[in-house]
Amino acid sequence: MVGNGEKKAVILLSGGMDSAVCLAIARETGYNIYTLTFDYGQRNRVEIDKARCLAEKYGSEKHLEFGLDLRKIGGSALTDDIEVPRGISQDVPVTYVPARNLIFLSVAVAWAEVLGAGSVFIGANVRDYSGYPDCREDFLKSFEKTAGLGTKKETKVSVKAPLIKMSKAMIVREGRRLGVDFSVTSSCYDPDDAGAECGTCESCRLREKGFVEADR
Amino acid sequence: MVGNGEKKAVILLSGGMDSAVCLAIARETGYNIYTLTFDYGQRNRVEIDKARCLAEKYGSEKHLEFGLDLRKIGGSALTDDIEVPRGISQDVPVTYVPARNLIFLSVAVAWAEVLGAGSVFIGANVRDYSGYPDCREDFLKSFEKTAGLGTKKETKVSVKAPLIKMSKAMIVREGRRLGVDFSVTSSCYDPDDAGAECGTCESCRLREKGFVEADR
Numbered sequence A, B: 001m002v003g004n005g006e007k008k009a010v011i012l013l014s015g016g017m018d019s020a021v022c023l024a025i026a027r028e029t030g031y032n033i034y035t036l037t038f039d040y041g042q043r044n045r046v047e048i049d050k051a052r053c054l055a056e057k058y059g060s061e062k063h064l065e066f067g068l069d070l071r072k073i074g075g076s077a078l079t080d081d082i083e084v085p086r087g088i089s090q091d092v093p094v095t096y097v098p099a100r101n102l103i104f105l106s107v108a109v110a111w112a113e114v115l116g117a118g119s120v121f122i123g124a125n126v127r128d129y130s131g132y133p134d135c136r137e138d139f140l141k142s143f144e145k146t147a148g149l150g151t152k153k154e155t156k157v158s159v160k161a162p163l164i165k166m167s168k169a170m171i172v173r174e175g176r177r178l179g180v181d182f183s184v185t186s187s188c189y190d191p192d193d194a195g196a197e198c199g200t201c202e203s204c205r206l207r208e209k210g211f212v213e214a215d216r
Helices: A017-029 A046-058 A100-115 A136-147 A168-177 A202-214 B017-029 B046-058 B099-117 B138-150 B166-176 B202-214
Strands: A007-010 A034-038 A062-067 A119-121 A159-160 B008-012 B032-038 B063-068 B119-121 B158-162
Touching: A007 A100, A007 B008, A017 A034, A017 A046, A017 A168, A034 A100, A046 A062, A046 A100, A100 A119, A100 A136, A100 B099, A119 B008, A136 A159, A136 B138, A168 A202, B008 B017, B008 B099, B017 B032, B017 B046, B017 B099, B017 B119, B017 B166, B032 B046, B032 B099, B046 B063, B099 B119, B138 B158, B166 B202
Parallel strands: A007 A034, A007 A119, A034 A062, A119 A159, B008 B032, B008 B119, B032 B063, B119 B158
Antiparallel strands: none
Protein backbone atom coordinates (compact mmCIF):
# COMPACT_ATOMS: atom_id res chain seq x y z
CA MET A 1 0.00 0.00 0.00
CA VAL A 2 1.20 3.44 -0.86
CA GLY A 3 -0.91 5.03 1.81
CA ASN A 4 -1.87 8.63 1.34
CA GLY A 5 -2.20 8.47 -2.41
CA GLU A 6 0.53 11.05 -2.85
CA LYS A 7 2.57 8.69 -4.96
CA LYS A 8 2.35 8.94 -8.68
CA ALA A 9 2.40 6.17 -11.25
CA VAL A 10 2.30 6.15 -15.03
CA ILE A 11 0.05 3.39 -16.40
CA LEU A 12 0.50 2.05 -19.91
CA LEU A 13 -3.11 1.79 -21.00
CA SER A 14 -3.85 0.11 -24.31
CA GLY A 15 -7.58 -0.18 -23.85
CA GLY A 16 -7.32 -3.95 -23.66
CA MET A 17 -8.43 -6.11 -20.73
CA ASP A 18 -4.96 -6.60 -19.25
CA SER A 19 -4.06 -2.94 -18.95
CA ALA A 20 -7.55 -2.17 -17.62
CA VAL A 21 -7.03 -4.63 -14.75
CA CYS A 22 -3.54 -3.28 -14.24
CA LEU A 23 -4.98 0.22 -13.94
CA ALA A 24 -7.55 -0.96 -11.41
CA ILE A 25 -4.79 -2.60 -9.34
CA ALA A 26 -2.70 0.57 -9.34
CA ARG A 27 -5.75 2.59 -8.32
CA GLU A 28 -6.61 0.19 -5.51
CA THR A 29 -3.04 0.32 -4.26
CA GLY A 30 -3.44 4.04 -3.76
CA TYR A 31 -1.42 5.59 -6.56
CA ASN A 32 -2.27 8.86 -8.21
CA ILE A 33 -2.45 7.69 -11.75
CA TYR A 34 -1.30 9.16 -15.03
CA THR A 35 -2.46 7.15 -18.02
CA LEU A 36 -0.53 6.85 -21.25
CA THR A 37 -2.01 5.52 -24.48
CA PHE A 38 -0.19 5.20 -27.78
CA ASP A 39 -1.62 5.90 -31.14
CA TYR A 40 0.96 3.92 -33.07
CA GLY A 41 -1.05 3.34 -36.20
CA GLN A 42 -2.69 0.17 -34.87
CA ARG A 43 -5.56 -1.45 -36.79
CA ASN A 44 -7.66 -1.46 -33.66
CA ARG A 45 -8.68 2.18 -33.35
CA VAL A 46 -11.47 1.41 -30.88
CA GLU A 47 -8.98 0.62 -28.13
CA ILE A 48 -7.82 4.25 -28.09
CA ASP A 49 -11.38 5.35 -27.28
CA LYS A 50 -11.76 2.60 -24.69
CA ALA A 51 -8.53 3.70 -23.03
CA ARG A 52 -9.83 7.26 -22.82
CA CYS A 53 -13.05 6.01 -21.16
CA LEU A 54 -11.09 3.88 -18.70
CA ALA A 55 -8.80 6.79 -17.84
CA GLU A 56 -11.79 8.97 -17.02
CA LYS A 57 -13.54 6.22 -15.10
CA TYR A 58 -10.53 5.62 -12.91
CA GLY A 59 -9.86 9.28 -12.25
CA SER A 60 -6.59 9.57 -14.13
CA GLU A 61 -4.87 12.83 -13.14
CA LYS A 62 -3.86 13.24 -16.74
CA HIS A 63 -4.48 11.07 -19.76
CA LEU A 64 -1.87 11.39 -22.47
CA GLU A 65 -2.42 10.11 -25.99
CA PHE A 66 0.98 9.91 -27.55
CA GLY A 67 1.40 9.56 -31.30
CA LEU A 68 4.21 7.63 -32.91
CA ASP A 69 3.58 6.01 -36.21
CA LEU A 70 5.06 2.52 -36.09
CA ARG A 71 3.71 1.88 -39.58
CA LYS A 72 6.84 3.73 -40.69
CA ILE A 73 8.89 0.97 -39.09
CA GLY A 74 6.62 -1.83 -40.27
CA GLY A 75 7.10 -5.50 -39.66
CA SER A 76 3.83 -6.32 -37.90
CA ALA A 77 0.35 -7.51 -38.76
CA LEU A 78 -1.01 -5.06 -36.19
CA THR A 79 0.15 -2.07 -38.17
CA ASP A 80 0.85 -3.26 -41.70
CA ASP A 81 -0.91 -4.87 -44.57
CA ILE A 82 -0.08 -8.35 -43.27
CA GLU A 83 -2.94 -10.71 -42.57
CA VAL A 84 -3.81 -11.20 -38.91
CA PRO A 85 -3.57 -14.93 -38.24
CA ARG A 86 -6.38 -16.89 -36.60
CA GLY A 87 -5.94 -19.00 -33.50
CA ILE A 88 -3.17 -19.18 -30.90
CA SER A 89 0.42 -19.52 -32.14
CA GLN A 90 3.44 -21.10 -30.51
CA ASP A 91 6.32 -18.98 -31.80
CA VAL A 92 6.68 -15.19 -32.06
CA PRO A 93 3.63 -14.39 -34.21
CA VAL A 94 3.38 -11.79 -37.00
CA THR A 95 1.30 -9.69 -34.63
CA TYR A 96 4.48 -8.99 -32.67
CA VAL A 97 5.28 -5.28 -33.12
CA PRO A 98 9.07 -4.88 -33.16
CA ALA A 99 10.34 -3.51 -29.85
CA ARG A 100 6.94 -2.07 -29.00
CA ASN A 101 7.15 -2.40 -25.25
CA LEU A 102 10.74 -1.15 -25.30
CA ILE A 103 9.52 2.01 -27.04
CA PHE A 104 6.36 2.38 -24.94
CA LEU A 105 8.19 1.86 -21.65
CA SER A 106 10.85 4.38 -22.71
CA VAL A 107 8.25 7.08 -23.31
CA ALA A 108 6.55 6.12 -20.03
CA VAL A 109 9.85 6.53 -18.17
CA ALA A 110 10.40 9.93 -19.80
CA TRP A 111 6.99 11.06 -18.58
CA ALA A 112 7.55 9.53 -15.14
CA GLU A 113 10.80 11.47 -14.86
CA VAL A 114 9.06 14.75 -15.65
CA LEU A 115 6.15 14.00 -13.29
CA GLY A 116 8.38 12.74 -10.51
CA ALA A 117 6.50 9.42 -10.63
CA GLY A 118 8.26 6.45 -9.07
CA SER A 119 6.44 3.69 -10.93
CA VAL A 120 5.39 2.63 -14.39
CA PHE A 121 2.70 -0.06 -14.60
CA ILE A 122 2.44 -2.42 -17.54
CA GLY A 123 -0.16 -5.16 -18.05
CA ALA A 124 2.32 -7.66 -19.49
CA ASN A 125 1.61 -11.33 -18.74
CA VAL A 126 3.12 -14.51 -20.01
CA ARG A 127 1.39 -17.45 -18.41
CA ASP A 128 -1.07 -18.28 -21.17
CA TYR A 129 1.19 -17.00 -23.80
CA SER A 130 4.82 -15.96 -23.95
CA GLY A 131 5.23 -15.42 -27.68
CA TYR A 132 6.12 -11.74 -27.29
CA PRO A 133 9.70 -11.31 -26.06
CA ASP A 134 8.96 -7.83 -24.73
CA CYS A 135 6.42 -9.13 -22.22
CA ARG A 136 8.85 -11.34 -20.31
CA GLU A 137 10.01 -10.65 -16.80
CA ASP A 138 13.74 -10.70 -17.56
CA PHE A 139 13.21 -8.03 -20.20
CA LEU A 140 11.21 -5.86 -17.81
CA LYS A 141 13.86 -6.19 -15.06
CA SER A 142 16.63 -5.35 -17.49
CA PHE A 143 14.67 -2.40 -18.83
CA GLU A 144 14.23 -1.00 -15.33
CA LYS A 145 17.99 -1.08 -14.79
CA THR A 146 18.72 0.50 -18.17
CA ALA A 147 16.18 3.27 -17.54
CA GLY A 148 17.84 3.99 -14.21
CA LEU A 149 21.19 4.46 -15.94
CA GLY A 150 19.78 6.61 -18.73
CA THR A 151 17.93 9.12 -16.59
CA LYS A 152 18.89 11.62 -13.87
CA LYS A 153 20.55 10.27 -10.75
CA GLU A 154 17.54 11.20 -8.63
CA THR A 155 15.11 9.49 -11.02
CA LYS A 156 14.19 6.02 -9.82
CA VAL A 157 11.42 4.42 -11.82
CA SER A 158 10.21 0.99 -10.84
CA VAL A 159 8.60 -1.10 -13.59
CA LYS A 160 5.60 -2.91 -12.15
CA ALA A 161 3.90 -5.77 -13.96
CA PRO A 162 1.31 -7.05 -11.46
CA LEU A 163 -0.24 -9.48 -13.96
CA ILE A 164 3.02 -11.05 -15.08
CA LYS A 165 2.37 -14.45 -13.52
CA MET A 166 -1.40 -14.50 -14.02
CA SER A 167 -3.32 -16.58 -16.53
CA LYS A 168 -6.08 -14.89 -18.52
CA ALA A 169 -8.62 -16.54 -16.22
CA MET A 170 -6.87 -15.11 -13.16
CA ILE A 171 -6.84 -11.67 -14.82
CA VAL A 172 -10.59 -11.91 -15.42
CA ARG A 173 -11.19 -12.91 -11.79
CA GLU A 174 -8.95 -10.14 -10.48
CA GLY A 175 -10.74 -7.66 -12.73
CA ARG A 176 -14.14 -8.80 -11.45
CA ARG A 177 -12.98 -8.49 -7.85
CA LEU A 178 -11.96 -4.91 -8.60
CA GLY A 179 -15.18 -4.13 -10.48
CA VAL A 180 -13.57 -3.67 -13.88
CA ASP A 181 -16.18 -3.23 -16.58
CA PHE A 182 -14.74 -5.41 -19.31
CA SER A 183 -17.19 -3.98 -21.85
CA VAL A 184 -15.00 -0.86 -21.76
CA THR A 185 -12.05 -2.84 -23.11
CA SER A 186 -11.15 -4.07 -26.57
CA SER A 187 -8.63 -6.79 -27.21
CA CYS A 188 -9.15 -7.64 -30.86
CA TYR A 189 -6.23 -7.41 -33.27
CA ASP A 190 -8.47 -6.94 -36.25
CA PRO A 191 -11.90 -5.42 -35.53
CA ASP A 192 -14.21 -4.43 -38.36
CA ASP A 193 -14.80 -0.81 -39.33
CA ALA A 194 -17.53 -0.47 -36.74
CA GLY A 195 -15.13 -1.69 -34.03
CA ALA A 196 -16.73 -5.13 -33.61
CA GLU A 197 -14.29 -7.83 -32.52
CA CYS A 198 -13.44 -10.54 -35.06
CA GLY A 199 -13.66 -13.36 -32.50
CA THR A 200 -11.03 -15.47 -34.26
CA CYS A 201 -7.66 -13.72 -33.84
CA GLU A 202 -5.23 -14.82 -31.16
CA SER A 203 -6.18 -12.00 -28.84
CA CYS A 204 -9.93 -12.70 -29.14
CA ARG A 205 -9.29 -16.41 -28.54
CA LEU A 206 -7.17 -15.78 -25.45
CA ARG A 207 -9.76 -13.38 -24.11
CA GLU A 208 -12.57 -15.87 -24.66
CA LYS A 209 -10.51 -18.64 -23.06
CA GLY A 210 -9.96 -16.38 -20.05
CA PHE A 211 -13.65 -15.76 -19.52
CA VAL A 212 -14.59 -19.41 -20.04
CA GLU A 213 -11.96 -20.62 -17.57
CA ALA A 214 -12.74 -17.89 -15.04
CA ASP A 215 -16.26 -19.27 -14.75
CA ARG A 216 -15.18 -22.83 -14.13
CA MET B 1 35.85 -3.86 -41.53
CA VAL B 2 32.58 -5.30 -42.63
CA GLY B 3 33.93 -6.13 -46.05
CA ASN B 4 31.41 -6.48 -48.81
CA GLY B 5 29.08 -3.79 -47.60
CA GLU B 6 26.27 -6.28 -47.23
CA LYS B 7 25.84 -5.46 -43.56
CA LYS B 8 23.21 -3.00 -42.55
CA ALA B 9 23.35 -0.38 -39.82
CA VAL B 10 20.83 2.12 -38.51
CA ILE B 11 22.42 5.50 -37.78
CA LEU B 12 20.82 7.93 -35.37
CA LEU B 13 21.30 11.17 -37.25
CA SER B 14 20.42 14.40 -35.49
CA GLY B 15 22.00 16.75 -37.99
CA GLY B 16 24.62 17.80 -35.45
CA MET B 17 28.36 17.40 -35.85
CA ASP B 18 28.69 14.29 -33.72
CA SER B 19 26.16 12.18 -35.56
CA ALA B 20 27.55 13.41 -38.90
CA VAL B 21 31.01 12.11 -38.00
CA CYS B 22 29.43 8.92 -36.67
CA LEU B 23 27.67 8.44 -40.02
CA ALA B 24 30.94 8.98 -41.90
CA ILE B 25 32.65 6.39 -39.71
CA ALA B 26 29.89 3.83 -40.34
CA ARG B 27 30.10 4.51 -44.07
CA GLU B 28 33.88 4.15 -44.12
CA THR B 29 33.60 0.87 -42.23
CA GLY B 30 31.53 -0.49 -45.08
CA TYR B 31 28.01 -0.63 -43.72
CA ASN B 32 24.91 -0.16 -45.78
CA ILE B 33 23.34 2.67 -43.90
CA TYR B 34 19.80 3.48 -42.90
CA THR B 35 19.50 6.91 -41.33
CA LEU B 36 16.96 7.79 -38.67
CA THR B 37 16.11 11.35 -37.67
CA PHE B 38 13.56 12.36 -35.07
CA ASP B 39 11.22 15.25 -35.29
CA TYR B 40 10.50 15.43 -31.59
CA GLY B 41 9.37 19.03 -31.45
CA GLN B 42 12.88 20.41 -31.00
CA ARG B 43 13.51 24.15 -31.20
CA ASN B 44 16.23 23.57 -33.73
CA ARG B 45 14.28 22.75 -36.88
CA VAL B 46 17.28 23.32 -39.15
CA GLU B 47 18.96 20.15 -37.93
CA ILE B 48 16.19 18.05 -39.50
CA ASP B 49 17.03 19.55 -42.92
CA LYS B 50 20.76 19.10 -42.31
CA ALA B 51 20.20 15.47 -41.42
CA ARG B 52 18.31 14.95 -44.68
CA CYS B 53 21.20 16.51 -46.65
CA LEU B 54 23.74 14.35 -44.83
CA ALA B 55 21.71 11.21 -45.46
CA GLU B 56 21.64 11.94 -49.17
CA LYS B 57 25.31 12.86 -49.27
CA TYR B 58 26.33 9.62 -47.63
CA GLY B 59 24.11 7.44 -49.76
CA SER B 60 21.68 6.34 -47.08
CA GLU B 61 19.64 3.38 -48.35
CA LYS B 62 16.65 4.87 -46.65
CA HIS B 63 16.25 8.01 -44.61
CA LEU B 64 13.46 7.87 -42.08
CA GLU B 65 12.09 10.97 -40.38
CA PHE B 66 10.19 9.74 -37.39
CA GLY B 67 7.78 12.01 -35.53
CA LEU B 68 7.17 11.82 -31.82
CA ASP B 69 6.21 14.94 -30.03
CA LEU B 70 8.24 15.12 -26.83
CA ARG B 71 6.68 18.51 -26.08
CA LYS B 72 3.78 16.45 -24.77
CA ILE B 73 6.14 15.02 -22.17
CA GLY B 74 7.89 18.31 -21.48
CA GLY B 75 10.67 18.89 -19.01
CA SER B 76 13.35 20.27 -21.32
CA ALA B 77 14.58 23.61 -22.60
CA LEU B 78 15.03 22.01 -26.02
CA THR B 79 11.33 21.41 -26.46
CA ASP B 80 9.56 23.64 -23.96
CA ASP B 81 9.23 27.26 -23.09
CA ILE B 82 12.21 27.10 -20.75
CA GLU B 83 15.12 29.44 -21.42
CA VAL B 84 18.17 27.81 -22.99
CA PRO B 85 21.11 28.55 -20.65
CA ARG B 86 24.33 30.11 -21.87
CA GLY B 87 27.76 28.57 -21.34
CA ILE B 88 28.82 25.09 -20.25
CA SER B 89 27.17 23.57 -17.18
CA GLN B 90 28.47 21.04 -14.67
CA ASP B 91 25.34 19.16 -13.65
CA VAL B 92 22.49 17.72 -15.74
CA PRO B 93 21.35 20.88 -17.55
CA VAL B 94 17.79 21.94 -18.41
CA THR B 95 18.58 21.07 -22.02
CA TYR B 96 18.50 17.40 -21.01
CA VAL B 97 15.46 15.84 -22.70
CA PRO B 98 14.07 13.16 -20.37
CA ALA B 99 15.02 9.68 -21.58
CA ARG B 100 15.60 10.92 -25.11
CA ASN B 101 18.30 8.46 -26.10
CA LEU B 102 16.39 5.63 -24.45
CA ILE B 103 13.42 6.45 -26.70
CA PHE B 104 15.50 7.10 -29.82
CA LEU B 105 17.55 3.93 -29.42
CA SER B 106 14.36 1.92 -28.85
CA VAL B 107 12.88 3.09 -32.14
CA ALA B 108 16.23 2.47 -33.84
CA VAL B 109 16.27 -1.10 -32.54
CA ALA B 110 12.70 -1.63 -33.78
CA TRP B 111 13.75 -0.51 -37.24
CA ALA B 112 16.95 -2.56 -37.10
CA GLU B 113 14.89 -5.63 -36.24
CA VAL B 114 12.64 -5.11 -39.25
CA LEU B 115 15.57 -4.39 -41.58
CA GLY B 116 17.67 -7.24 -40.23
CA ALA B 117 20.38 -4.72 -39.35
CA GLY B 118 22.95 -5.85 -36.79
CA SER B 119 24.08 -2.44 -35.59
CA VAL B 120 22.76 0.87 -34.39
CA PHE B 121 25.20 3.78 -34.40
CA ILE B 122 24.88 6.69 -32.00
CA GLY B 123 27.15 9.75 -31.82
CA ALA B 124 27.15 9.90 -28.00
CA ASN B 125 30.34 11.19 -26.40
CA VAL B 126 31.20 12.12 -22.89
CA ARG B 127 34.78 13.29 -22.73
CA ASP B 128 34.18 17.04 -22.86
CA TYR B 129 30.86 16.71 -21.22
CA SER B 130 29.00 14.00 -19.39
CA GLY B 131 26.01 15.95 -18.13
CA TYR B 132 23.54 13.79 -20.04
CA PRO B 133 23.05 10.42 -18.34
CA ASP B 134 21.80 8.84 -21.56
CA CYS B 135 25.12 9.40 -23.33
CA ARG B 136 27.21 7.31 -20.94
CA GLU B 137 28.78 4.02 -21.86
CA ASP B 138 27.22 2.01 -19.02
CA PHE B 139 23.78 3.12 -20.16
CA LEU B 140 24.51 2.15 -23.76
CA LYS B 141 25.83 -1.28 -22.73
CA SER B 142 22.82 -1.90 -20.52
CA PHE B 143 20.48 -0.77 -23.29
CA GLU B 144 22.02 -3.22 -25.73
CA LYS B 145 21.37 -6.06 -23.33
CA THR B 146 17.80 -4.96 -22.66
CA ALA B 147 17.07 -4.63 -26.38
CA GLY B 148 18.37 -8.17 -26.90
CA LEU B 149 15.91 -9.46 -24.30
CA GLY B 150 12.96 -7.47 -25.66
CA THR B 151 13.24 -8.51 -29.30
CA LYS B 152 13.11 -11.80 -31.22
CA LYS B 153 15.67 -14.46 -30.34
CA GLU B 154 17.35 -14.12 -33.72
CA THR B 155 17.59 -10.33 -33.42
CA LYS B 156 21.03 -9.23 -32.24
CA VAL B 157 21.55 -5.51 -32.36
CA SER B 158 24.89 -4.10 -31.32
CA VAL B 159 24.90 -0.49 -30.10
CA LYS B 160 27.98 1.26 -31.47
CA ALA B 161 29.17 4.59 -30.14
CA PRO B 162 32.47 5.18 -31.95
CA LEU B 163 32.88 8.71 -30.54
CA ILE B 164 32.24 7.79 -26.92
CA LYS B 165 35.78 8.43 -25.72
CA MET B 166 36.56 11.32 -28.07
CA SER B 167 36.84 14.97 -27.13
CA LYS B 168 35.13 17.51 -29.39
CA ALA B 169 38.54 18.35 -30.86
CA MET B 170 39.14 14.70 -31.69
CA ILE B 171 35.70 14.51 -33.29
CA VAL B 172 36.54 17.52 -35.46
CA ARG B 173 39.84 15.94 -36.52
CA GLU B 174 38.20 12.59 -37.26
CA GLY B 175 35.51 14.38 -39.26
CA ARG B 176 38.13 16.26 -41.28
CA ARG B 177 40.01 13.06 -41.98
CA LEU B 178 36.79 11.57 -43.32
CA GLY B 179 35.94 14.67 -45.34
CA VAL B 180 32.86 15.60 -43.33
CA ASP B 181 31.47 18.96 -44.44
CA PHE B 182 30.67 20.53 -41.09
CA SER B 183 28.70 23.30 -42.76
CA VAL B 184 26.01 20.65 -43.32
CA THR B 185 25.60 20.23 -39.56
CA SER B 186 23.83 22.29 -36.95
CA SER B 187 24.51 21.96 -33.25
CA CYS B 188 22.75 24.97 -31.77
CA TYR B 189 20.12 24.47 -29.07
CA ASP B 190 18.44 27.76 -29.84
CA PRO B 191 18.88 29.04 -33.40
CA ASP B 192 16.96 32.11 -34.61
CA ASP B 193 14.02 31.84 -36.98
CA ALA B 194 16.33 31.88 -39.98
CA GLY B 195 18.29 28.96 -38.52
CA ALA B 196 21.38 30.97 -37.54
CA GLU B 197 23.25 29.59 -34.53
CA CYS B 198 23.13 31.60 -31.32
CA GLY B 199 26.82 31.12 -30.55
CA THR B 200 26.32 31.22 -26.79
CA CYS B 201 24.44 28.05 -25.78
CA GLU B 202 26.29 25.07 -24.37
CA SER B 203 26.24 23.21 -27.66
CA CYS B 204 27.58 26.19 -29.65
CA ARG B 205 30.31 26.68 -27.03
CA LEU B 206 31.36 23.03 -27.11
CA ARG B 207 31.38 23.07 -30.89
CA GLU B 208 33.51 26.21 -30.99
CA LYS B 209 35.88 24.78 -28.37
CA GLY B 210 36.24 21.66 -30.50
CA PHE B 211 37.24 23.59 -33.60
CA VAL B 212 39.63 25.86 -31.68
CA GLU B 213 41.36 22.92 -30.00
CA ALA B 214 41.46 20.85 -33.20
CA ASP B 215 43.61 23.54 -34.80
CA ARG B 216 46.13 23.65 -32.00
